[in-house]
Amino acid sequence: MAYSDDLKNGKWQQKRLQIMQRDKFKCLSCRSENKLTVHHLYYKHGLKPWEYADNSLVTLCENCHNEIHDKHAELAGNLAFEMLTGFSLEDLVELESLFAEANFKKH
Ligand SMILES: [Zn+2]
Ligand SMILES: [Zn+2]
Numbered sequence: 001m002a003y004s005d006d007l008k009n010g011k012w013q014q015k016r017l018q019i020m021q022r023d024k025f026k027c028l029s030c031r032s033e034n035k036l037t038v039h040h041l042y043y044k045h046g047l048k049p050w051e052y053a054d055n056s057l058v059t060l061c062e063n064c065h066n067e068i069h070d071k072h073a074e075l076a077g078n079l080a081f082e083m084l085t086g087f088s089l090e091d092l093v094e095l096e097s098l099f100a101e102a103n104f105k106k107h
Helices: 003-008 010-022 062-085 089-106
Strands: 036-040 057-061
Touching: 003 010, 010 036, 010 057, 036 062, 057 062
Parallel strands: none
Antiparallel strands: 036 057
């Protein structure tokens, strides 16, 4: 089943409501009560949206939700990159500048 279908599932609707009730129908970040959504703090392969622990779910308004996704994507991307390469980003920047310098000298 596709993830978007899972989100229409009654179990998720119920879980979502439960989380929003816990958070008193307010965005945890800015306290707004508009356009609330329930956000997963992490995703685990193979877990259905409603199978996550309550403490991995938070109520956010649409604005904060978009913001957190932008930030998360950036952080997760950086982290994954570091893990894959075994270099820190600073190391890579340094390597890149050394490389650029080497190239420059060649020409
Ligand atoms: Zn908010
Ligand atoms: Zn989210």
